[in-house]
Amino acid sequence: MFPPCVTVHDKEFCELISGEEVARRVKEIADRMNQELADKNPLFLAVLNGSFFFAADLLRNLNFLSEISFVKLASYQGTHSVGKIRELIGLNESLRDRYIVILEDIVDSGLTMQYLMEKLQEYQPQAVKIAALLFKKEALKVPLQIDYVGFEVPNIFLLGYGLDYNQLGRNLPGIYALKS
Numbered sequence: 001m002f003p004p005c006v007t008v009h010d011k012e013f014c015e016l017i018s019g020e021e022v023a024r025r026v027k028e029i030a031d032r033m034n035q036e037l038a039d040k041n042p043l044f045l046a047v048l049n050g051s052f053f054f055a056a057d058l059l060r061n062l063n064f065l066s067e068i069s070f071v072k073l074a075s076y077q078g079t080h081s082v083g084k085i086r087e088l089i090g091l092n093e094s095l096r097d098r099y100i101v102i103l104e105d106i107v108d109s110g111l112t113m114q115y116l117m118e119k120l121q122e123y124q125p126q127a128v129k130i131a132a133l134l135f136k137k138e139a140l141k142v143p144l145q146i147d148y149v150g151f152e153v154p155n156i157f158l159l160g161y162g163l164d165y166n167q168l169g170r171n172l173p174g175i176y177a178l179k180s
Helices: 019-036 053-059 111-121
Strands: 005-008 013-018 045-049 067-077 081-088 097-109 129-136 150-151 175-178
Touching: 019 053, 019 129, 019 150, 045 053, 045 111, 053 097, 067 111, 097 111, 111 129
Parallel strands: 045 067, 045 097, 097 129, 129 150
Antiparallel strands: 005 013, 013 175, 067 081
16 A cells, blocks of 8 residues: 655655545446447557556446557656657557547646547547546646546646656556645
């Protein structure tokens, strides 16, 4: 068990959302997807590195067959968004006429998601939905429809459950907030 506050590199983080709350909410999202997506044969597109915990736990809670692929995009360095998106790993699957569900750990400015949505439209999918474990609504800079939201969180730096601070802290079971 991790303590309620942890030090990562030079910063202290305290638990904002427990691992139990995260697991419960991921199950609720999966239950909704089980009702809405079972007949769609969706391709889940997980955005690495941060969404891998969310993607794994979510897919384990689905009661229909589905596919998963991964894309790697980055716009963070340390605790700040650098504002420039770098596509690091592309897609290999055909997306034409497919039902796509993007799995993202966190949406804040929305710029990364907007970029990914624009790129995906070039492949002519049938539909594209977004599932984000965390959503910083007050940080959103572009219009964006997020279809499945785990938690709305304040516009603060977060860590855990896939989110990192300079590559550490991803394995924390809950969501931790940077202590001010």
